[in-house]
Amino acid sequence: MFFELLDKLEKEFKLINKSQSLKNIQFKDISKYENIKLLFKDLSYQELEKLSIKAKKITEYFFGKTILLYTPLYISDYCINGCLYCGFSNLNKVERKKLSPAEIESEMRSIRKQGFNTILILTGEDRINSPFDYILDSIKIAKKYFSEILIEVYPLKEQEYEKLVENGLTGITLYQETYDRALYDKVHRYGPKKNFKSRIDAIERAIKAKVKEINIGPLLGLNKNWQFDVYMTLMHAMYLEDTYPDVEISISYPRIQESFSKIKVYPVSNKDFVKTIMITRIILPRVGINISTRECAYMRDNLIGLGMTKMSAESKTTVAGHSVKSGNEKQFEIQDKRLLDEIVQVIKEKGYRPEFTNWVNIYERF
Amino acid sequence: MKKYFEIGGKKLKSRLFIGTGKLPSYKLIPEIVKKSGTEVLTVAVRKIDPQAKYENIIDYIPKNTIVMVNTSGARNAKEAIKIAEIGSEIMKTDWIKIEIEVDSKYLLPDNEETIKATAYLAKKGYKVFPYISPDLITARKLVDSGAIAVMPLGSFIGTNKGLAAKFLIEPIIREIEIPIIIDAGIGRPSHAAKAMEMGADAILVNTAIAISNDPVKMAVALAQAVKAGRTAYEIGILKESEFANPSSPISKFLKNI
Numbered sequence: 001m002f003f004e005l006l007d008k009l010e011k012e013f014k015l016i017n018k019s020q021s022l023k024n025i026q027f028k029d030i031s032k033y034e035n036i037k038l039l040f041k042d043l044s045y046q047e048l049e050k051l052s053i054k055a056k057k058i059t060e061y062f063f064g065k066t067i068l069l070y071t072p073l074y075i076s077d078y079c080i081n082g083c084l085y086c087g088f089s090n091l092n093k094v095e096r097k098k099l100s101p102a103e104i105e106s107e108m109r110s111i112r113k114q115g116f117n118t119i120l121i122l123t124g125e126d127r128i129n130s131p132f133d134y135i136l137d138s139i140k141i142a143k144k145y146f147s148e149i150l151i152e153v154y155p156l157k158e159q160e161y162e163k164l165v166e167n168g169l170t171g172i173t174l175y176q177e178t179y180d181r182a183l184y185d186k187v188h189r190y191g192p193k194k195n196f197k198s199r200i201d202a203i204e205r206a207i208k209a210k211v212k213e214i215n216i217g218p219l220l221g222l223n224k225n226w227q228f229d230v231y232m233t234l235m236h237a238m239y240l241e242d243t244y245p246d247v248e249i250s251i252s253y254p255r256i257q258e259s260f261s262k263i264k265v266y267p268v269s270n271k272d273f274v275k276t277i278m279i280t281r282i283i284l285p286r287v288g289i290n291i292s293t294r295e296c297a298y299m300r301d302n303l304i305g306l307g308m309t310k311m312s313a314e315s316k317t318t319v320a321g322h323s324v325k326s327g328n329e330k331q332f333e334i335q336d337k338r339l340l341d342e343i344v345q346v347i348k349e350k351g352y353r354p355e356f357t358n359w360v361n362i363y364e365r366f
Numbered sequence: 367m368k369k370y371f372e373i374g375g376k377k378l379k380s381r382l383f384i385g386t387g388k389l390p391s392y393k394l395i396p397e398i399v400k401k402s403g404t405e406v407l408t409v410a411v412r413k414i415d416p417q418a419k420y421e422n423i424i425d426y427i428p429k430n431t432i433v434m435v436n437t438s439g440a441r442n443a444k445e446a447i448k449i450a451e452i453g454s455e456i457m458k459t460d461w462i463k464i465e466i467e468v469d470s471k472y473l474l475p476d477n478e479e480t481i482k483a484t485a486y487l488a489k490k491g492y493k494v495f496p497y498i499s500p501d502l503i504t505a506r507k508l509v510d511s512g513a514i515a516v517m518p519l520g521s522f523i524g525t526n527k528g529l530a531a532k533f534l535i536e537p538i539i540r541e542i543e544i545p546i547i548i549d550a551g552i553g554r555p556s557h558a559a560k561a562m563e564m565g566a567d568a569i570l571v572n573t574a575i576a577i578s579n580d581p582v583k584m585a586v587a588l589a590q591a592v593k594a595g596r597t598a599y600e601i602g603i604l605k606e607s608e609f610a611n612p613s614s615p616i617s618k619f620l621k622n623i
Contacts, residue, residue, distance in 0.1 A: 060388075060577040061525070061526070061573065063388070064387060064388020064390075066390075114419075115420055117415050117418070241470065241471050245469040245470055245471055245472075246441050348391070353391050355413065357412065357413055359439055360439060
């Protein structure tokens with residue numbers, strides 16, 4: 001399990017930071033560490049330009065001139081976790097909303113009509129209001145409409161993941177938020193999410209249950225030492241690639257929004273953000289990089305070709321919002337509010353092809 | 367030069383098969399087919415959406431083009447079979463490329479599972495084209511399993527490294543009776559020509575065309591190279607030599623003395 005490597009990797013990080021020689025490192029490929037060192041350097045425009053050429057070439061070699069588009073659907077915002085950075089936090093004493101199966105179906109039908117074929121289903125963590133069977137039922141509905149079904153829900157047991165996979169689940173998104181265990185403990189005031197180990201192990205439980213796709217990532221802005229979280233995310237992805245070669249890995253780097261946070265935020269600059277994406281692409285050529293609508297249109301449009309492979313579109317971060325009236329609380333504020341047609345147009349203008357389909361639904365659709 | 371290349375019950379003029387993944391637009395497909403003369407296109411079932419709202423690949427496949435659906439994304443024989451059956455139904459084709467990758471870093475195929483899927487689908491009457499890591503023993507088993515052709519990789523998918531696995535492909539070409547199609551790794555016309563000079567029956571190219579600055583022209587360049595390589599192979603290629611050989615042999619003189 002990756003959890004068991006944490007102590008060792010934390011020590012390694014200190015060595016990289018001090019630019020000392022790297023002996024007995026966890027991963028064999030030293031060139032990767034050379035690139036990681038760039039996270040600490042303030043790169044000149046010319047150096048960034050060089051990185052971007054490399055990142056573009058690698059992206060096109062492995063992913064072609066394509067960008068996969070998907071959309072998220074929040075089905076419930078009930079949550080028992082007291083997280084200091086999240087709009088759905090239990091600390092916010094507001095009315096909660098949960099979609100009925102009929103509402104889920106109506107939302108999904110309208111999302112499919114928009115042109116999407118990949119859906120990300122989200123819930124907060126609450127086994128009473130959004131129990132396992134509720135998630136299972138939503139997947140059963142989703143497989144009538146979509147070829148790729150992803151979930152971003154609370155950590156599940158291996159047998160639960162297995163059941164979801166049997167019913168059409170393609171992959172999971174599970175962000176560790178931060179790999180700094182002390183900070184993790186601090187920002188998760190209460191609730192099951194406070195258990196760092198249980199959350200990080202869930203990824204491997206899902207892989208053992210045969211999900212095809214894993215999306216991991218840190219919440220940038222939580223940790224003053226953002227390079228640590230990026231480094232650990234890269235190491236996490238490398239570990240997963242090496243240990244479970246048949247799983248497709250992707251990474252997201254969501255940036256925290258100050259207005260939703262109850263703690264001090266350490267913003268990661270645009271320059272560091274773009275640099276992080278390019279370095280990720282160079283170190284992990286085969287790994288998907290996913291940029292959500294948390295980022296503004298200008299940022300997203302210009303990241304086409306620099307490493308990004310997936311984009312969400314027409315997102316609503318309230319419960320429902322596609323056909324059913326949306327809930328009150330937002331998990332975060334959408335920056336890129338453009339319609340799918342507009343985003344498709346921009347991707348085409350950049351010489352890329354928007355893609356909507358990436359897996360075969362071998363369960364029901366055809 | 368032979369007029370036709372017979373494979374899977376079809377007579378083909380072109381020995382260049384083209385993959386449709388990674389293209390910047392499916393709108394390029396008709397032009398690529400027209401200008402390069404390719405008659406076989408591969409389409410990944412995982413990328414087909416019959417109800418696609420934006421750029422449905424099905425709309426861009428020219429009539430009379432043979433579609434070979436591939437099972438990319440399958441992790442074992444069982445999934446490959448299911449994907450193949452779905453793809454065959456949607457694209458109305460019985461040409462199936464078995465692609466079972468279990469290594470997301472190197473995208474290497476699982477030869478063992480590929481043999482299983484090939485045997486099953488061939489028995490059901492599909493024309494099966496298995497994509498494999500170049501291995502003669504696997505190739506022999508595939509012949510016994512009823513494969514139409516064997517498709518060994520030239521080098522890792524998408525790497526444009528050409529025939530890095532040449533020494534493993536050569537014995538397959540030499541020993542296996544059914545057609546050999548080099549798949550993956552062909553990055554430039556010289557690689558394509560080299561593959562044909564070696565005696566490959568056809569090649570399949572995707573990345574080198576799809577991400578080129580001009581996919582249509584690159585497809586044409588590759589088609590020309592395939593033709594040149596094949597012509598040379600059929601004539602008989604001269605061996606490389608350590609020493610200079612005079613272009614006008616002196617044998618006539620030697621005979622007369």
